[in-house]
Amino acid sequence: MKKLSIFFIKSFVGPFLATFFISMFMLIMQFLWKYIDDLMGKGLEISIIIELLFYVSASLLPLALPLAILLSSLIVMGNLGESNELTALKSSGLSIYKILKPLTAVVIFIAIGTFYFSNYIIPIANYKWHSIIYDIQEKKMTSFLKPGAYTQEIDGFSIKIKEKDGNSFTDIIIHDRRNSAELKTIRADAGELYQSDNGEFLYFKLFNGDVIEELKNAPSFQGSKKNSKSIFPGRKTDFKTATYKLDMSGFKLQRSKEEMFKDDYEMLNVFQIDETVDSLRKNFDELSKMLRKNTLTKHPYFQAKNYLAGKEPTNNKYQNVHSTKELIEKSNEEKNQHKKKTVKQTPAPKKVDSSKLIFPVFKFSEMSDEKRKGTFNHMNIQLENNIKTLNGQLDIIKNRHRQLRKFEIEFHRKFALSFSIIILFFVGAPLGAIVKKGGFGAPVVIAALLFMVYFVLITIGDGMADGGIIPPSLGMWGPNIILTPIALLLLKSAANDKSFVAFPNIFKRFKRKKDTND
Known part of the structure; x- marks a missing residue:
């Protein structure tokens, strides 16, 4: 069995390296196509381009490995099935589970290594190639001026x-x-x-x-x-x-700068992301409390209620605050001042004779038309201002939620992409044993279709998680959850030497039973 394990691993290494470099080449071409406008016509040195592609290749590795594992497992098991070696191994008493055991150990080792690589190396690689792209785009500043022609960049x-x-x-x-x-x-x-x-x-x-x-x-x-x-x-x-x-x-350069450095979550490992998420949640809770307090103190009902409770009714300490940043700064100043003060006994609320308080009450029926019109205009303006304030606060809350979701998505992405290597292996290996086609013909087509399905699923999950439709964990782990039962079904079919697509046989049996009953 030891020699067979070495034989399987040697058979796997060649196709894996070939498919890995092919996958990496395709992803790098996709990257170059995206940034072709920033790279062309700049007179860049070869060393800068090589350095850029080196760091980009490191950041693309978690995407290239699942495709390489899927395609290489299809090719290896397809070659064994096409040359009848798989049949000979099964006839000697080896099941598909024992045949795949050495390759499974290799794939699990690759998956663990991929996680550590994406957790510690890729954040640095992302920072490096983002910086290089930004420096190249900075050079665009001197290249947009063309002698002899007007530019409107x-x-x-x-x-x-x-x-x-x-x-x-x-x-x-x-x-x-x-x-x-x-x-x-x-x-x-x-x-x-x-x-x-x-x-x-x-x-x-x-x-x-x-x-x-x-x-x-x-x-x-x-x-x-x-x-x-x-x-x-x-x-x-x-x-x-x-x-x-x-x-x-x-200028287009400013937009590119924002795109390059707004996604700082890509430059953190899982421990840093977890710490950042906790900090963001605490800040978000404090901000929500301040926004709620700011809204309540502006309402006449709560102002009158505070007055009856012995508090100042209309002295709104947040009334001159016009932005969230000022609101946070004012709250922090109040906290610091409160810490410096000595602890004093809370004074009892002052007793107020509510009968002596004058709360003006107006009846529209007793108003003149001019005053009534002015009152309506004032109420409309006040209502519009309140609506704008609330909409602004809702936008702040939505942006904070979205920022928090991005960090959570990146946290689960590092685990999900590494685990997808194992799932796609158990999809490709049994499928190769079933189709029994080796080489780069049918396996490439099948692997491309399967990886396209996986890529579409992870793209949809990412978009839905980013939009807040589903939790970030489900958005990232959803493709693995969907492909896991398919992998188990394929593995069972390969173990029993049955075709995965057995629907025609089911329909034939159903038709025979129906004819017998008739």
Whole structure:
């Protein structure tokens, strides 16, 4: 049995390595197709491209391994079945379970190694290739200016240069179109280009130029003169050295930057993700309490109730808070001040004679039409403001929930992808023993279809979990849950030398029983 185990492992290693590199090549091509616009025409060195592909390959390994395991197990067992070696092994008293035992040990070892690799190595690889892509996209800043042609890559500006040498250029013309009521043109003989540290602004350091500003529409101070429409006020300013700042919020580079670094959960291991999730849940609970308290203190009913309880009725300490960040900062200040104070006995609520309190009550029937209309307008405005506030709070809560779900999805993804290697092996190996077709013909087609089903399932599960339709755990483990009974059924069919698709035989037996009864 030891020699047979070595024989099975040797038979498995060759197809596994071949299919692994083929799978990795396909995934890398998919990556290059996605980022082809950022990589082409940049004059990148070969070493940078090799480094990028190295880190990308490491991050794609958990996706390439399941496909490689599926395809190699199909090929190995298909070759054994096609050459009748599998039949000879079964006739000698070996069951399919004993035949697959050495390969199962190898696959389990690969699955465990994949988990540790995805937990400790892939976060570093993700950070590295994200950084390289961002650096390449930063280089795009100097490449969007094409000599002799206007470029409109930055929203609201048209820029033209005559010649360019690195970050230096000559004869630049900048048309500022952000204000539709005026025409603004900046000309300079030479200049330099650089970016702010935070990446939000682009600076042109210009030399020997002028700024021309002209209104598009003539103002009405010309009176009734016939030629007043042809007079457009303007001004011209000369400069020796000037720095012109452009907002890059509409530049494509800014969008790419957000996409690169917003998914920081990809750069953490399971222990860091678990710690982050606990911290996010605590912060979310505190934020929910503050938002609830902020909403209640603005309501007249609770203001009057607090007044009767001896509290200030209308002094809303959160009334000047306009954002969640300010709300959290104000709450933290109150907590720090509360800790510094000495412990005092809570004063008893002051007794208030409710009969002496004046709560104005108005009846619409006793109001004039003008006051009634004004009251309705005030109520509508107040209601709209309350609705906007509540919608803003709901958006904050939804964003926090989604952020929390992303971390939970990544946590379960690391386990689910590693476990899928074992599941797909028990799908591919029995199926290869059943179809008894080796080589790269039928097994490749079958493996591609099965992996497509698996990929569709995990994509749907990821999307539904990200949207909050199903829990993150079910979204990531759902494909494995669906494929597990299929793997068990295939394994049982291979052990009993029966075809997995036995529906025609069932229909024939049912038809025979029906004819016999007739």
